Amino acid sequence: MGLQLYDTYSRQLREFQPLNPPTVGLYTCGPTVYDYAHIGNLRTYIFEDILRRVLEFNGYNVLHVTNITDVGHLTSDADEGEDKMEKGSKRTGKTAWEIAELYTQAFKADLERLNVLEPKVWCRATDHIQEQIEFIQGIEAQGFTYRTADGIYFDTSRLSDYGFLARLDIEGLQAGARVAMAEKRNLTDFALWKFSPTDQTRQMEWDSLWGRGFPGWHIECSAMSAKYLGTFFDIHCGGEDHIPVHHTNEIAQTQACHGTHLANFWMHGYFLQLDDAKMAKSSGEFLTIQRLVDRGYDPLAYRYFCLNASYRAKLNFTWQSLDGAGTALNRLRTISHGWGEAGIPDDSYIQRFTSHVNNDLNMPQTLALTWEMVKGDLPDDTKKATLTEFDKVLGLQLADWSPITDTIPEEIMALAQQRHQARLEKRWQDADQLRDQLMAAGYSVKDTPEGPQVNSNE
Secondary structure, three states: OOOEEEEOOOOEEEEOOOOEOOEEEEEEOOOEOOOOOOHHHHHHHHHHHHHHHHHHHOOOEEEEEEEEEOOOOEOOOOOOOOEHHHHHHHHHOOOHHHHHHHHHHHHHHHHHHOOOOOOOEEEEHHHOHHHHHHHHHHHHHOOOEEEEOOEEEEOHHHOOOOOOOOOOOOOOOOOOOOOOOOOOOOOOOEEEEEEOOOOOOOOOOEOOOOOOEEEOOOHHHHHHHHHHHOOOEEEEEEEHHHHHHHHHHHHHHHHHHHOOOOEEEEEEEOOEEEOOEEOOHHHOOOOOHHHHHHOOOOHHHHHHHHOOOOOOOOEEEOHHHHHHHHHHHHHHHHHHHOOOOOOOOOHHHHHHHHHHHOEOOOHHHHHHHHHHHHHOOOOHHHHHHHHHHHHHHHOOOHHHOOOOOOOOOHHHHHHHHHHHHHHHOOOHHHHHHHHHHHHHOOEEEEEEOOEEEEEEOO
16 A cells, blocks of 8 residues: 545545656645744644655655745734734834744744754745736636725635635625625635735835735745646645635635646644643744753654644643653663664564555554564664664654763763753752752753753863
């Protein structure tokens, strides 16, 4: 059996066959760069990274494209409210262009710390305004648009299967329940191009044949994916929150302009939850990778934590579960480092591993198999080679890890480890006291993803 993937559009598990083998076109929805990504956002990118690694493990060449939304995304996701870039600008005192660059680089740094492979193509919305305008012109030429006082809108009533991805009950929607009506003809209509307000100057706006303004959120992905992957490509991914609005509207735009539903497979990662509540930036309190690092956690421990659940299942985050993931990861590192040089992988384990990852990216079974192999009776060099193959998908950078060794006295290192453990257990006062003891003894300690790094002050 080949690679089986769950397609949200058809609601079934399907065998994957690339449209243009051996190349696979993969588009993953990127961030709106008005703030830091939280670990719930990053769970989706870990899932997409696993998907790409599995495709490459199966021998495909993956043309991976990710967008950067740096304009045109309103706070309500429904063509109303304040543009998120303008909102971020007011919060930080920086220009919209400055915060776009700041948070784009922060996002890329988070992906690097999580060992998420960089896409082959990064595409910023602001670098593709002309492509978006031309795409809207194509939709307009097919008779799917109309003009209101505040923009050019897509007429969803012209598509008989609009909302199929999300199985939307169009008739059952109540006026104002999802979007404000204003001059819209239908509840589900959405903006393709928004006119700039006459009573204020926007930081990001452009001229078009309809008037000065800025693109709606959804058009950028239809336009940029068409440019880099074509109007019908293999796989489109994002978070489950994209299903009812963003991805539904992407499909509508491409159907109207090109007659396809954009991608052959639609795949969605599910939410990370805190005490059974979805993690979201709107709450004002959210966890970033940097906050995990500040508490002494290795970012790859969070990656390992995410591997414990299917990407299509909600995952509940607790500090205890992250502690467990960190312990398991460090144990795996320590054991595999002690095996020495790699020999030849074990074929039977590679076949079983392939079967698990090809079963819709079944990472819980894959982790279980990994530990079965680690604890088994294979020679150490065979284990090392087999685990190295596994790690092409797991992405835990096991071969790059080595214990920190130096000439620091054992009693000083013991204090540093005690402080590290106190931080893991959130005993902050104890951790501070232990740090003071280290400083009094003439040593400084720096918290790194690999553990405490102790240096002499002499």
